Amino acid sequence: MEQETQIYGIRAVLEALESDKAIDRIYIEKGLQGSLARALQALAKKKGARLSYVPPQRLERFRDRNHQGVVATISPVKLEEYQPLIDKVIGSSDDPLFLLLDGVSDVRNLGAIIRTAACTGVHAVILPQSGVAPITADTVKTSAGAVFKVPLGRCPHIKDAVFYLQASGVQIVTASEKAGKILYDANLKSATALVMGSEEKGVSPAVLKIADDNVRLPMSGTIASLNVSVACGVFLYEAVRQRLG
Incomplete structure (x- = not known):
């Protein structure tokens, strides 16, 4: 996840998907539960955003961002x-x-x-x-x-x-x-x-x-x-x- 622009948190990523931002990939903590997490995954698949399920350790460096188990990277170009x-x-x-x-x-x-x-x-x-x-x-x-x-x-x-x-x-x-x-x-x-x-x-x-x-x-x-x-x-x-x- 080396891009300069990320979005943190389930609701923030949901809003980005709904507004058709050029999201390149969404990293989701493995085993993440809840209706919002399911809604996020369903919308991501519908929009064609790439999903990667990662262990909690992969998101550890974003612990001060209140990421809630979800981090998305934004592409500078919309395909x-x-x-x-x-x-x-x-x-x-x-x-x-x-x-x-x-x-x-x-x-x-x-x-x-x-x-x-x-x-x-x-x-x-x-x-x-x-x-x-x-x-x-x-x-x-x-x-x-x-x-x-x-x-x-x-x-x-x-x-x-x-x-x-x-x-x-x-x-x-x-x-x-x-x-x-x-x-x-x-x-x-x-x-x-x-x-x-x-x-x-x-x-x-x-x-x-x-x-x-x-x-x-x-x-x-x-x-x-x-x-x-x-x-x-x-x-x-x-x-x-x-x-x-």
């Missing part, structure tokens, strides 16, 4: 719903370029990726509801403010965005070290969504299976892979190169 965002982009761009992040967990990697997305003309970046780094003050700093310039969307699972994009005529191209095809043989000129995976596991097998194309970067030497933000930059600039050509 859009993925379906209307996709519709809006497709309606205004002939060959849109989307970027889907399947589990990027480091806030600085996320910021660097969003910065590159802004520089390469990505029309929207879509993140899953869980399993991805939060947008914190560090993310904003690393992105050089790009988090406020590139439309950011949130979906329940990356597969939901993949299916919706495919149904909308957008091809899905995933980055995978095990792919037989290299990036430079892929056609990225038409409407495309690039999918980058997590630092440790890459793109999930379920997403690789349903993608239209799986490609890799040619590698030499003894290092097996690039940092995800660097790899993402290579992928995005290949899309730029093809589209300029």
Whole structure:
């Protein structure tokens, strides 16, 4: 919980949810009981806020804040719903370029990726509801403010965005070290969504299976892979190169 802005207490977090504040995550003490706690959890799920159940020790440093077993972190950016965002982009761009992040967990990697997305003309970046780094003050700093310039969307699972994009005529191209095809043989000129995976596991097998194309970067030497933000930059600039050509 390293964000600079937190909300403490059940009623305060409930009010924040009801007023549609950009809440990134809610930390709830394990075993917390009571009607207000149940109402909070129900509303959080309805609003799509991420819930984490933590032992009492995790909230100990907030003991002087009367947190009542609940602490919420506020995102500096409010993410859009993925379906209307996709519709809006497709309606205004002939060959849109989307970027889907399947589990990027480091806030600085996320910021660097969003910065590159802004520089390469990505029309929207879509993140899953869980399993991805939060947008914190560090993310904003690393992105050089790009988090406020590139439309950011949130979906329940990356597969939901993949299916919706495919149904909308957008091809899905995933980055995978095990792919037989290299990036430079892929056609990225038409409407495309690039999918980058997590630092440790890459793109999930379920997403690789349903993608239209799986490609890799040619590698030499003894290092097996690039940092995800660097790899993402290579992928995005290949899309730029093809589209300029």
